[in-house]
Amino acid sequence: MIDFDVLEGEVKKGKFENSYIFCGLDEELIKEGIDLIVKKNIEDSLLDLNCIRLDGLTTTFDDIMNACETMPFMGDKKVVIVYRASFLKDKTDSAGTKLYNETLKYLKDLPPYTILIMYYLFNDKRDTPKKSNKVKALDKVSKVVHFDKLKKDRYYKKVEEVFKEKGKNIGKVEVRYFSEKVQNNFNIIIREADKIIAYTKDREITKNDIDKLIANSSEDDIFDLIDFISQKKVEKTLDLLYELLSKSDQHMLIISNIENNFKRLYEIKLFIQSGERVDGIASKFRLPSFIVEKLINQCNKFSLKQLQKIMEICLETENKLKTSGVDKNMEMELMIFNIFMTK
Structure with a gap:
């Protein structure tokens, strides 16, 4: 191989x-x-x-x-x-x-x-x-x-070539910044490059442009985690949870991010039920429309009652970790199982 x-x-x-x-x-x-x-x-x-x-x-x-x-x-x-x-x-x-x-x-x-x-x-x-x-x-x-992923220098060079082939120059600092933020997959890189090129038009690409249009990789991981939950994929959810915990021993931060993402789904679901369109939701959350469409797809997998209960489960787990000497990993696993059991 x-x-x-x-x-x-x-x-x-x-x-x-x-x-x-x-x-x-x-x-x-x-x-x-x-x-x-x-x-x-x-x-x-x-x-x-x-x-x-x-x-x-x-x-x-x-x-x-x-x-x-x-x-x-x-x-x-x-x-x-x-x-x-x-x-x-x-x-x-x-x-x-x-x-x-x-x-x-x-x-x-x-x-x-x-x-x-x-x-x-x-x-x-x-x-x-x-x-x-x-x-x-x-x-x-x-x-x-x-x-698999390309080695760093080759990866940066290939990302830069993507922009050049589309007739857009990007600075060395910006191409590295873009490369680190975007998911290392050239199907995705090409789409993200198109989005930035369309957004910046004739001016130079800045770090601020990249921050506005591309989510952090940690946010991508939480998005993936919730996507697995929405699809009822228990094994994949736990595998990703263990991966997140192995990267960083920050249980409280991970719980907070999961809770905030479910809160956002709850708010989006309320907007949808009130007749709000994708563009309007995108404007309220300051997110690109294609991200909002993905979030709408996620929130359609849950009822308002389920989303409320999931946020409560996250809050209960957070309080347990703050106030007792429980096994943190075990409590996180239990939180995921309770989320899957929510009706």
């Missing part, structure tokens, strides 16, 4: 495998990895003939095998790309399991003129290929590439 940096080094040396499994959260980065391999193996004039793309959600084993077995046209290599190949994930239906087993067996007998690239996207940032039994099996017959 390798990462993007190693893959790039191998491509530069002209070293290629017969098949690759790409995985990660960042689809833009994965596509860049695919482009590196394609450009080194297929001439631009022959792309339509020797680069085959198959939708991993609808493809069949026969589709994959037929694409791989067909000889390249006027070239030495052909590349077959199976994108969003969800059958590579551990949890799939019977059809996905069958397709995975057939493909796993076929990878041992690929024609030498074919490079097969299949990729799938993680469900969230806490997934890793090492947790997947299917990926472990694939790693024995194929080259698995994990598209």
Whole structure:
């Protein structure tokens, strides 16, 4: 198993495998990895003939095998790309399991003129290929590439390139500040860059602009936590809670942030019930409209009564931690379970 940096080094040396499994959260980065391999193996004039793309959600084993077995046209290599190949994930239906087993067996007998690239996207940032039994099996017959976070200097440079490609210059200090605040995912980075470019128009980008439009990463974690709660994902909620506690032993601050976020959902729900529109709510909370839309989606998962009760649970937990010598982690777990039990 390798990462993007190693893959790039191998491509530069002209070293290629017969098949690759790409995985990660960042689809833009994965596509860049695919482009590196394609450009080194297929001439631009022959792309339509020797680069085959198959939708991993609808493809069949026969589709994959037929694409791989067909000889390249006027070239030495052909590349077959199976994108969003969800059958590579551990949890799939019977059809996905069958397709995975057939493909796993076929990878041992690929024609030498074919490079097969299949990729799938993680469900969230806490997934890793090492947790997947299917990926472990694939790693024995194929080259698995994990598209994780880029190293700092390379990350900053690539973020700066995103702005330059859109015709917007950004200072070195500002690009680092932006890079540290935004989630390290180029699908998200591109959207956030578009938002800042549209907001600043013809003037220079400042730190103040970035602060106005991009939430802190800690706020993102709390948003994710509440999103998992709204979706009734107990295990993911607890995993994120433990991660937050491991980063910082600040139980009171975490509870306060959770309570404040649920309070905001309660207030937004009241505004919605009174007929307030998204733009009006965005103006009241000084938030971008797309963030408000996400918050509305969250608050729709709860009733006003539930939100009131959840805020009470947070307050009770906060008081316990202040006034007694209880096990803080245990009380935080209990708080999460009580929130899930709220009706």
